[in-house]
Structures are given as structure tokens and as C-alpha cells.
Amino acid sequence: MFHIYCPHCAEYREEEEFHGAGQAHIARPLDPEACSDKEWGEYLFFRKNPRGLHHELWVHAAGCRKFFNMTRDTQTYEIKEVYKIGEKPSVVAE
Amino acid sequence: MQQYSGFGLLKHSLSHHENWQRVWRNPTPKKKYDVIIIGGGGHGLATAYYLAKEHGITNVAVLEKGHLAGGNIARNTTIVRSNYLWDESAALYEHSMKLWEGLAQELNYNVMFSQRGVYHTCHTLQDMRTNERLVAANRLQGIDNEMVDAEQLQKEIPSLDCSKNARYPIMGASVQRRAGNARHDAVAWGYARAADALGVDLIQNCEVIDMEISDGKITGVKTKQYGVLKADRVGCVVAGNSGVLAKMAGFQLPVESHPLQALVSEPIKPFLDTVVMSNHVHGYMSQSDKGDLVIGAGIDGWVGYGQRGSYGIIEHTLQAIVEMFPCTSRVRMNRQWGGIVDACPDASPIISDTPVKNLFFNCGWGTGGFKGTPGSGNLFAHTLANGKPHPIAEPFSIQRFHTGALIDEHGAAGVAH
Numbered sequence: 015m016f017h018i019y020c021p022h023c024a025e026y027r028e029e030e031e032f033h034g035a036g037q038a039h040i041a042r043p044l045d046p047e048a049c050s051d052k053e054w055g056e057y058l059f060f061r062k063n064p065r066g067l068h069h070e071l072w073v074h075a076a077g078c079r080k081f082f083n084m085t086r087d088t089q090t091y092e093i094k095e096v097y098k099i100g101e102k103p104s105v106v107a108e
Numbered sequence: 109m110q111q112y113s114g115f116g117l118l119k120h121s122l123s124h125h126e127n128w129q130r131v132w133r134n135p136t137p138k139k140k141y142d143v144i145i146i147g148g149g150g151h152g153l154a155t156a157y158y159l160a161k162e163h164g165i166t167n168v169a170v171l172e173k174g175h176l177a178g179g180n181i182a183r184n185t186t187i188v189r190s191n192y193l194w195d196e197s198a199a200l201y202e203h204s205m206k207l208w209e210g211l212a213q214e215l216n217y218n219v220m221f222s223q224r225g226v227y228h229t230c231h232t233l234q235d236m237r238t239n240e241r242l243v244a245a246n247r248l249q250g251i252d253n254e255m256v257d258a259e260q261l262q263k264e265i266p267s268l269d270c271s272k273n274a275r276y277p278i279m280g281a282s283v284q285r286r287a288g289n290a291r292h293d294a295v296a297w298g299y300a301r302a303a304d305a306l307g308v309d310l311i312q313n314c315e316v317i318d319m320e321i322s323d324g325k326i327t328g329v330k331t332k333q334y335g336v337l338k339a340d341r342v343g344c345v346v347a348g349n350s351g352v353l354a355k356m357a358g359f360q361l362p363v364e365s366h367p368l369q370a371l372v373s374e375p376i377k378p379f380l381d382t383v384v385m386s387n388h389v390h391g392y393m394s395q396s397d398k399g400d401l402v403i404g405a406g407i408d409g410w411v412g413y414g415q416r417g418s419y420g421i422i423e424h425t426l427q428a429i430v431e432m433f434p435c436t437s438r439v440r441m442n443r444q445w446g447g448i449v450d451a452c453p454d455a456s457p458i459i460s461d462t463p464v465k466n467l468f469f470n471c472g473w474g475t476g477g478f479k480g481t482p483g484s485g486n487l488f489a490h491t492l493a494n495g496k497p498h499p500i501a502e503p504f505s506i507q508r509f510h511t512g513a514l515i516d517e518h519g520a521a522g523v524a525h
Contacts, residue, residue, distance in 0.1 A: 015418045030420045034410035036364070055510035059362035059453050063351030065413045088365075088411045 016091070018072070021098050022080045031076040037061050038069040038083045065089050067107035072096075109305035112216050131297065132304035137311050137334050141169045143492050144329060144339035146316050146353065148172025150181035150292075151470060151477065152345040153299035153310075154485020155492065157215075160306035162486070163493035168308045169339075171331065173315035177296030180347050180477060183415070183447030185370050185394070185404045187383055188479040189226045189287030191246050191253045192520040196503040197456055198249040203500055204483025205286065211482060217298030220291035220397070224382045227256075227265070227283045229432070231276040231388035238387075238519055239282040246284075253284045267379050269434050276389055276431065289383060289394055295481055319356045325465040326357070343468045343492045345484075348413065348448025350471035359463050362509045363450045363472050366407040367417035371425075371444040373436075375399030384432065391428030393436075401439060403429055407449060407475060416446045449474050454514040455521040459488055459497065460506040468492060469506070476521050 016029040043049050043057055062068070068088050073081045085094040085105050094105040110116070110129040120128060143159060145152045148170045160166045172178075188208055190201035212219045230236045239255065246253035257280045262270040270278045304310055311334075318330040319342070328338035344353050348365040375398050385392030385404075392404045405425035408417040422444060430437045451474035452458060458472040470488040473480055483500075490498040497505065508514055 015420060028420075029418055036411075051512070052510045055362075055512070056360075059509040060360040061351075061362065061364050062360065063364050063411060064355070065349070065352050065365075068411055070410065086410075089413045091412060091414050 016093065018084070018093065019096050020074045020077060021082050021096050022074065022078045027074070027077060031074060033073050033075040035071040035073055035081070038071040064107065067094065067105065069103055069107055109216075109301065131301045132310055135309045135311065137169055137309060137314070137337055140338040141309075142167040142339070143341045143343065144168075144337060145170045145343045145345060145492075146329065147179075147344065147346040148176045148300070148310060148312065149179045149345065149347065150177065150296045150299065150481040151347075151473070151484045151488070152343075153177070153296055153303055154481050155343060155345060155470070155488045156308045156310075156485075157299045157303040157306070158486045158489035159492060160303055160308050163489060165493055166307035169337065170303070170308060170310050171314045171316055171329070171337075172310070172312050175312050176300050176310060177293055180447040180449065181292055181296045181481070183370070183445055184292055184478040185392070185402050186289040186292045186478055187226060187287070187385075187392070187394070188221070188290055189284050190251055190479070191242060191282070191284045191287070192517055193242055193245050194515050194517065195249060196515050197517050197520070198246065198251055199500050200457075200483060200487070200504070201479060202249070202251050203486070204480050207482035207486060208290065211295070211298070215298035215302045217294060217301060218291075219294045219298055221288065222290065223286050223288040224394075225283055225285045226287035226383040226385065227261070227281045229261070229268075229278050229281045229384060229386040229388070231278055231386065233279070235388055236279055239280075242520060243282050251284075252286050253282055255280055255282050265380070265382060265384060267433055267435055268384060269432060274431065287383070292478065299485070316353070316356075319353075319464075319467070321357065321464055324463070326467040341466045341468065341492050341495070343470060343488060345470045345488065347450050347471065347473065347477065350450045350469065354462075354469070357462065357464050357467055361458070361469070361471065362506070363452055363458070364411050365413060365448050365450050366409070367412045367414065367446040368407045368449045368475055369405040369417045369421055369425075369444060369446045371403050371405065371422065371441050372396070373401040373403070373439045374442050376401070376439060379435070380433075386428065386432060389428040389431050391425045391432065393429055393433065400442065401429075401436065407451070413448055414446070415448060449477070451475065453509070455517040456515040457484070457504055458506050459484065459491060459501040459504045461491075461497075462506065466495075474521070
């Protein structure tokens with residue numbers, strides 16, 4: 015069970031208030047119409063899925079309902095840091 | 109291979125069961141194999157068995173980083189059914205079901221396959237429509253599946269709360285009567301024993317740490333314990349760790365690994381002779397031969413490799429079970445565990461070639477891999493033997509995430525199981 019710090023509320027809350035929304039920092043293609051099927055498929059479906067450090071997007075669903083990023087170890091489940099959308103992580107996954 | 113029989117049991121009892129043969133060898137790996145299978149779980153062992161038996165390829169090694177059958181085949185809730193929606197999936201799971209039906213005889217190993225039926229309860233009109241559609245689709249596919257109303261359901265499962273007093277009253281259910289469950293370890297052990305007897309090398313404690321790839325073609329794998337092992341073809345059947353192996357090979361998969369939890373209660377007297385699952389209140393339960401209630405939980409929504417999930421999921425699941433079976437409210441839970449499931453965006457598996465030549469992946473079975481064990485192995489063996497997929501496996505290519513021909517089974521795979 016995670017104890018997550020919401021950077022918007024500036025408070026620790028139980029995991030149940032949050033919802034993981036998958037891998038963070040996936041850039042939407044600037045010109046979707048120009049994408050090949052392969053590029054579009056990769057953007058939509060293919061993920062890093064690492065065993066180790068992972069940057070992910072979370073939403074404080076039952077709280078402020080705002081999105082933020084989290085760097086978490088997927089093996090030990092340790093949360094390394096949380097940071098707001100648009101900010102750069104200080105702990106960087108490979 | 110020593111043949112198991114009632115007579116054999118009697119004979120060995122005379123020597124106090126001290127002279128049973130080892131079930132499989134413990135070989136040192138050769139330097140070169142025709143096919144290397146990475147992953148000694150149910151699917152990997154089944155693949156090795158069918159490679160040897162149906163395709164005559166016996167120069168095969170199964171590499172397992174831990175012990176045989178120690179991953180998801182030991183961490184599931186043993187449900188077997190084939191009532192999926194789309195023709196592609198129905199063909200796949202029905203292929204598996206037909207193999208299940210003769211498996212114990214074929215392997216000479218009691219896999220305790222029990223066709224006790226699987227019910228999907230419906231709590232809303234939408235549930236009823238979804239399940240009626242499923243039943244109709246299955247009928248057209250030649251797969252048994254039928255609807256029963258709440259009154260009939262109450263007669264068939266007396267302990268299930270089908271009254272109007274429930275918070276989410278049950279309106280009816282679909283039931284596949286040929287479905288059921290099996291003894292999870294026995295399936296893997298049976299395949300391991302039969303594959304070993306046909307000459308397959310089962311190498312335990314052998315972790316793959318890199319792939320030998322040159323000119324876009326795989327030539328072997330590098331292992332921690334035995335160095336480089338050469339192979340003409342390599343098949344990866346590593347479930348939750350698929351992403352890790354794909355990274356070694358230099359590509360990504362449309363797969364994310366999630367913890368999926370399950371739990372069993374203390375053993376109690378037999379009261380449930382079938383499997384009941386509910387997509388709506390989100391839980392499912394059966395009772396094992398030992399008397400424990402085997403209860404399934406949903407997946408944790410985040411990527412995790414730790415073989416454990418969050419307590420919130422367990423609490424939610426038990427709420428669902430008590431909602432459906434109020435008589436279980438005082439039963440204590442004994443053990444809880446998590447497996448790492450590799451889930452695809454469309455809830456269907458991948459049995460496919462990859463960007464690397466001669467490297468094949470069988471993954472993405474997500475929450476429903478156990479039921480697929482024989483079929484998955486059988487079809488993947490065909491792929492590895494011929495270098496191209498079996499017609500049933502063809503739609504499950506990784507290419508579908510580029511072409512858009514997804515096989516969306518989120519409805520039929522509703523409760524994680």
C-alpha cells in the first residue's frame with residue numbers, strides 16, 4: 015500500500031485516493047496525420063515496462079483530481095520522488 | 109518414463125514408497141540446441157513437450173532462472189474456460205480446452221481437471237446483455253455456454269445470495285458447464301515430466317542475462333551460470349518478465365506487468381461445487397478439494413514486479429465475496445499472494461515473431477494465462493518448429509498493435525482471473 019505525497023495538495027494520502035495512469039513523459043506526435051501505422055501504434059500501445067526505476071503519471075482521483083508524476087522502483091515499490099507536470103525528475107530512470 | 113498407475117501405487121506401497129524414480133533429470137546444458145525456450149513455467153514446459161511430441165524436435169532446452177513452475181503457474185486461481193467473445197479468442201481458448209479434456213491421459217499425470225462449471229453472475233441489465241451476447245456468440249462458435257435466471261441459479265448454488273435483498277441483486281448468470289478448474293502445479297509437473305522423457309533438457313537455476321544477436325538475428329543466449337548457449341531458434345515464455353527480455357533484445361512490447369493478487373481461506377466443509385465469478389461486484393471464488401476457498405482479486409493498476417500488491421485490492425475483493433456469499437463473512441483468510449501478469453492493452457495474448465529474426469515471444473496472457481497453458485504451448489511449439497504461426501495463433505501477432513486489428517476481450521476477461 016503506497017503512502018503518496020500529492021504535490022498539489024502538499025499532503026501524504028493513502029493509495030486508494032490515487033489512480034496510476036501509466037508511463038509518464040509520452041509525447042503525443044506533433045502531427046498525428048503524418049504518422050505511419052507503426053509510429054502511431056508505438057505511441058498508443060508500446061511501453062517501457064521496466065523492472066526498476068519508472069517514471070509514471072498519477073492522478074489524485076479522490077482528492078484534488080490533478081495529475082502529477084512519480085518516480086518509483088517497480089521491484090521494491092519505493093517511491094523516489096513526486097514532481098509536477100512540466101517539471102524534470104531529479105532521479106532519472108535509464 | 110516410469111508409467112504411473114493404480115497398480116504402480118500398490119506395488120510401491122510394498123517398499124514404503126522409497127523407490128520412486130526421479131520425475132525428471134537434472135542435466136548440464138549442451139553448448140548448442142535447436143530450440144531454447146526461456147521460462148520453465150506452465151506455458152514454457154507445454155511448449156517444450158509439444159515441440160518434442162508433435163514436431164519431433166527433441167534437442168530443446170528449457171531455461172528457468174528459479175525452479176520449474178515457480179511463477180504464475182503456482183500463483184493463480186486455476187480456472188479453465190473458453191467462453192470468450194471474438195472468434196479468434198474463442199478458437200484459441202477452445203483449442204486449449206480440448207487439450208485440457210484429454211490432458212491427464214496424455215501426460216499420464218493426474219492434473220485433476222474438474223469440469224465443475226463456471227458461472228458469470230449478472231447484476232445489471234448491461235451485465236445481462238453482455239452475457240447474452242457472449243452466450244449467443246459462443247453458440248455460433250460451437251462452444252457451450254448458456255444463461256440461467258436467478259431462480260434457477262439459486263437452486264444450482266444454494267449458498268449464493270440471489271435474493272432481492274442483496275446490494276446488487278443477481279438477475280441471472282451465464283454458465284459454461286464444460287469449464288472448471290485443475291490442479292495448477294500438476295499441469296506444469298506433468299508437462300515437465302513428459303517433456304523430459306522425450307529428451308528435452310530442463311535447466312533450472314539458469315538465468316538469461318543477455319541475448320546473442322548479430323545482423324538482426326538471434327544465435328543464442330547468455331546465461332549467468334553456463335555462459336553462452338547457442339540455438340537456432342529462441343522462444344521467450346516469461347510472462348511478467350517479458351518486458352525485461354524484450355529490452356535485452358532491443359525492442360519494446362505492448363505489455364505492462366501488474367501484480368495480480370489471490371488468496372485462500374482456512375479449509376472449511378464443502379459447500380461450493382463450482383466456480384462463481386462476478387464482473388460487477390468484482391470477485392470470484394471456488395472451493396478446492398482441500399476445502400479452502402480460492403478467491404481472486406483484481407490487478408493493481410500500476411507496473412510492479414514485486415509479487416505483492418496493495419491491501420486495498422484485497423479488501424475490495426473480500427467485500428465482493430461477502431456480498432455474493434454472506435455465509436462466508438466469518439471465514440478467516442489463510443494465505444495471500446501476488447503473481448506478475450503481463451497485460452496487453454486488448455486483454456489478448458501475443459504469440460508472435462519479433463523484430464529479431466528467429467526470436468519468438470509468447471506473452472501478454474495477462475490475467476487469464478492458466479486456462480491457456482496447453483493451447484499456448486501447442487501453438488507456440490508450432491511457431492517455433494515452423495518459423496511461422498499456426499492459423500489459430502496468427503491473429504495474435506504483435507503486428508496487430510500496428511495494424512489496429514485488436515482482439516478486445518476486456519468484456520470476457522472482465523474479472524481478473
